[in-house]
Amino acid sequence: MPESVRADVWVWAVRLAKTRTQATDACKAGHVRVRGERAKPSTPVRVGDTVIVRTHERERIVVATKLLLKRVGAAPAAEAYEDHSPPPPKKEHVGAFGVRDRGAGKPTKRERRQLDRLRGRPSR
Known part of the structure; x- marks a missing residue:
């Protein structure tokens, strides 16, 4: 060894x-x-x-x-x-966000920007 x-x-x-x-x-x-x-x-x-x-x-x-x-x-x-590691941080359970009803059609420009903000993406 x-x-x-x-x-x-x-x-x-x-x-x-x-x-x-x-x-x-x-x-x-x-x-x-x-x-x-x-x-x-x-x-x-x-x-x-x-x-x-x-x-x-x-x-x-x-x-x-x-x-x-x-x-x-x-x-x-x-x-x-x-x-000897500290316990891992608890994962927060996040519900589904930005989910659209089926058949609701294409999101408007305003709705798309809101969805992008929720997802943490920069708006275009």
Whole structure:
């Protein structure tokens, strides 16, 4: 068993990133921290290290308990770290908006602009 593993490989192997390329890009962009410091893709991860991975949805804070060189299934990957992440934010249930009755015809210019504003699109 190795003494340390590259940060990008470990993040990918324990399924915190979907692909190795995404893990490498996250390291280069500064979204991965090992032992509190910004990690390059080649930064070594050792057992007991705290790894923080920031994704577009949330921040994952994990402590490495096992080193992996290859990507494994979800269950073995979950055993390779202890998760100390805060719970994910609750998703607000948004009802259907901008729904028109069937057969109501083409929306007017005013209705189309209102729908665009609801959907967060800039009006033309």
